[in-house]
Amino acid sequence: MMHDEGENVIEFPGPVAGAPEPSGDDIGEPEGPCPPELLVLALEACLFASADPRTPVELAMALGVATIDVFDAVESLRERYLRSGSALRVVEVGDGYQIRTDARLARWVAAIRGGKPFRLSRPALETLSVIAFRQPVTKGAIDDIRGVDSGGIIRSLLERGLVKMSGRSEEPGKPMLYGTTPAFLEVFGLRSLVDLPTLRDLRPLHADDASLGAVPVVPFRAPGD
Amino acid sequence: MMHDEGENVIEFPGPVAGAPEPSGDDIGEPEGPCPPELLVLALEACLFASADPRTPVELAMALGVATIDVFDAVESLRERYLRSGSALRVVEVGDGYQIRTDARLARWVAAIRGGKPFRLSRPALETLSVIAFRQPVTKGAIDDIRGVDSGGIIRSLLERGLVKMSGRSEEPGKPMLYGTTPAFLEVFGLRSLVDLPTLRDLRPLHADDASLGAVPVVPFRAPGD
Amino acid sequence: MIAERAVQALAPAAPVARPPEPPVAVPAYDGPLDLLLFLVRKEGVALREIPVARICDAYLAHLRDLDEIDVDRAGDYLAMASTLCLLKARELLPRLPTVGAVEEEEDPKEALERRLLEYERFRDVSEQLGQMHLLDREVFARPEVPVSPGEQPIDPVVDSYGLARIFYELLERRAAPPPEHRVAFENYTMAERVRFVLSRLDDGAEHLLSEFWVELPSKRGRVVTFLASLEAARFQLIDIAQRIHLGAIALVGRVHSAEADLSMLAEHEHDDQEEAR
Numbered sequence: 176m177m178h179d180e181g182e183n184v185i186e187f188p189g190p191v192a193g194a195p196e197p198s199g200d201d202i203g204e205p206e207g208p209c210p211p212e213l214l215v216l217a218l219e220a221c222l223f224a225s226a227d228p229r230t231p232v233e234l235a236m237a238l239g240v241a242t243i244d245v246f247d248a249v250e251s252l253r254e255r256y257l258r259s260g261s262a263l264r265v266v267e268v269g270d271g272y273q274i275r276t277d278a279r280l281a282r283w284v285a286a287i288r289g290g291k292p293f294r295l296s297r298p299a300l301e302t303l304s305v306i307a308f309r310q311p312v313t314k315g316a317i318d319d320i321r322g323v324d325s326g327g328i329i330r331s332l333l334e335r336g337l338v339k340m341s342g343r344s345e346e347p348g349k350p351m352l353y354g355t356t357p358a359f360l361e362v363f364g365l366r367s368l369v370d371l372p373t374l375r376d377l378r379p380l381h382a383d384d385a386s387l388g389a390v391p392v393v394p395f396r397a398p399g400d
Numbered sequence: 401m402m403h404d405e406g407e408n409v410i411e412f413p414g415p416v417a418g419a420p421e422p423s424g425d426d427i428g429e430p431e432g433p434c435p436p437e438l439l440v441l442a443l444e445a446c447l448f449a450s451a452d453p454r455t456p457v458e459l460a461m462a463l464g465v466a467t468i469d470v471f472d473a474v475e476s477l478r479e480r481y482l483r484s485g486s487a488l489r490v491v492e493v494g495d496g497y498q499i500r501t502d503a504r505l506a507r508w509v510a511a512i513r514g515g516k517p518f519r520l521s522r523p524a525l526e527t528l529s530v531i532a533f534r535q536p537v538t539k540g541a542i543d544d545i546r547g548v549d550s551g552g553i554i555r556s557l558l559e560r561g562l563v564k565m566s567g568r569s570e571e572p573g574k575p576m577l578y579g580t581t582p583a584f585l586e587v588f589g590l591r592s593l594v595d596l597p598t599l600r601d602l603r604p605l606h607a608d609d610a611s612l613g614a615v616p617v618v619p620f621r622a623p624g625d
Numbered sequence: 626m627i628a629e630r631a632v633q634a635l636a637p638a639a640p641v642a643r644p645p646e647p648p649v650a651v652p653a654y655d656g657p658l659d660l661l662l663f664l665v666r667k668e669g670v671a672l673r674e675i676p677v678a679r680i681c682d683a684y685l686a687h688l689r690d691l692d693e694i695d696v697d698r699a700g701d702y703l704a705m706a707s708t709l710c711l712l713k714a715r716e717l718l719p720r721l722p723t724v725g726a727v728e729e730e731e732d733p734k735e736a737l738e739r740r741l742l743e744y745e746r747f748r749d750v751s752e753q754l755g756q757m758h759l760l761d762r763e764v765f766a767r768p769e770v771p772v773s774p775g776e777q778p779i780d781p782v783v784d785s786y787g788l789a790r791i792f793y794e795l796l797e798r799r800a801a802p803p804p805e806h807r808v809a810f811e812n813y814t815m816a817e818r819v820r821f822v823l824s825r826l827d828d829g830a831e832h833l834l835s836e837f838w839v840e841l842p843s844k845r846g847r848v849v850t851f852l853a854s855l856e857a858a859r860f861q862l863i864d865i866a867q868r869i870h871l872g873a874i875a876l877v878g879r880v881h882s883a884e885a886d887l888s889m890l891a892e893h894e895h896d897d898q899e900e901a902r
Contacts, residue, residue: 223501
């Protein structure tokens with residue numbers, strides 16, 4: 176009979192050469208301060224391996240150095256990125272630092288990261304159509320035309336950058352006004368809002384139909400057709 | 401009372417007439433090729449923006465260039481990292497490229513990452529070696545080589561995705577065969593199994609042990625082979 | 626302990642009481658092959674002169690060091706100890722002259738040697754593997770950063786004409802009397818709803834259940850459509866799928882509506898007529 180060693184597999188007894196001990200939570204403390212000649216490299220590695228911005232204090236703790244040394248190292252790294260022609264930039268986000276790619280390379284980053292394109296839903300298209308044709312328009316007016324609350328969808332369209340807040344209405348309560356963005360024009364292949372077909376353009380096309388709902392020539396197959 | 405349709409905005413179903421089809425895989429296609437002067441930068445940005453290794457073909461598609469240009473750009477990037485004193489390295493893992501931190505900086509990165517460090521116990525490494533070199537191999541053959549039951553460890557390696565079931569042996573009882581996964585190559589930073597450290601020849605137990613002449617130095621064939 | 630006694634029984638030369646010093650210092654090791662290899666390599670014990678008693682003592686000491694005696698683990702060592710005893714016996718006892726055909730049987734010592742050496746190769750290579758730069762131990766890659774909404778390309782699904790048409794429809798819908806007052810909308814029947822669901826799934830695409838509701842303003846319409854979906858699934862006309870845990874429910878067509886066997890609807894149609902009367 177042989178014994179089962181399953182429980183042993185996760186933990187290796189004793190310290191592994193080169194690997195630090197488990198740190199409990201959040202930011203672990205290395206055994207000693209980072210030597211000055213490695214400081215910029217270690218800082219770069221720490222920022223590279225972090226998804227979110229890191230505060231100078233977090234970085235100082237991980238590197239075992241004073242916060243002021245972190246500031247210096249960040250400056251050196253920033254300078255090297257600019258000098259050596261790198262795609263990376265050190266940016267300050269909130270109260271932390273983050274490495275990001277140069278904005279001019281966004282196209283290629285989007286291409287590798289983008290994944291499947293986001294398909295606009297029927298409710299999103301409805302909301303977008305109201306905003307496009309009635310802008311600037313309040314949420315109340317959109318709700319009124321659609322007959323349902325559009326709050327969540329407006330939020331999502333804002334996040335997607337298709338819609339922007341374009342001011343406040345003079346109505347009581349000064350509700351927010353919404354309008355479309357340049358990204359909206361790009362997505363629909365329009366040069367300007369003037370290129371949007373108007374209802375006047377549409378009517379002659381459907382003049383002989385009692386109701387538009389019966390027209391089968393729609394370029395989409397949404398449930399509301 | 402109006403209901404909030406926020407949840408509906410995410411998904412739009414089904415193919416739509418007239419709308420461009422998603423390209424099938426996850427990579428979107430940018431409008432034009434990446435200009436040569438930006439190629440190395442765009443490649444760096446693409447690799448930086450990817451958590452997993454990217455194949456030359458994925459990169460070529462995202463950048464809109466030929467695969468051969470990707471190889472050249474990778475070489476340039478690799479060289480720049482070494483020349484400009486960077487914490488980053490371009491490594492080939494599996495079929496793709498990935499940017500990773502220099503191993504000398506492990507301490508600091510592990511400190512900022514926090515949490516439990518990644519570990520493989522000695523029995524796990526031993527079992528993994530037997531599977532890597534003898535695959536496809538049965539549990540019986542692994543147990544035989546190690547002299548102990550490896551069931552729990554194989555299970556743990558399966559759960560960690562380093563090992564997979566790769567079929568059934570023709571032996572009596574048709575035992576399961578095990579092999580390594582692409583994640584195994586990723587964790588160990590290998591392009592392929594060919595890059596594994598070599599399994600050296602048998603070493604005599606004692607220089608003066610006359611009986612060793614009888615031991616064949618041919619690679620031992622485990623029952624699972 | 627049974628296991629201990631068994632190990633001791635195999636080594637009658639060993640004192641029954643635990644010796645003050647373990648005869649062989651045993652480091653943390655991984656199984657009897659590992660220990661045997663250690664004894665042979667580090668202690669320079671020739672395999673042909675293996676002192677069974679010493680090895681059994683070493684095994685025994687190791688078993689004592691385990692937090693509690695694990696019968697399975699002890700078994701691994703017992704099996705090895707018995708192999709060693711067999712070896713020893715062969716060395717000590719005169720060989721009986723074989724009668725008749727000589728059975729070619731592998732010498733147990735050679736077999737053990739071969740196992741040991743084979744094990745050693747893998748142990749060495751696993752040490753090398755352990756010294757490699759492992760991902761998330763010595764080297765680190767970029768963490769997964771979720772694609773932010775702004776980064777994802779947008780498929781508008783319709784063109785500017787479609788967008789205008791949607792707006793036109795909205796205006797028409799608003800101009801129309803509230804649908805709750807239309808008798809036709811209330812007149813959902815199971816049979817009609819099953820046909821409706823099937824016809825919407827003819828394109829073979831997956832449609833979210835919630836889509837079917839968007840156009841249904843009344844509760845009754847939604848409930849009947851939902852029941853009709855279940856009915857269609859019961860008769861294997863459609864599949865109901867939930868691709869993601871707790872995700873949206875989707876309906877998938879299995880048959881083309883024109884070819885579907887709808888005989889099961891007869892019962893519903895009968896009921897519907899009864900109700901209408």
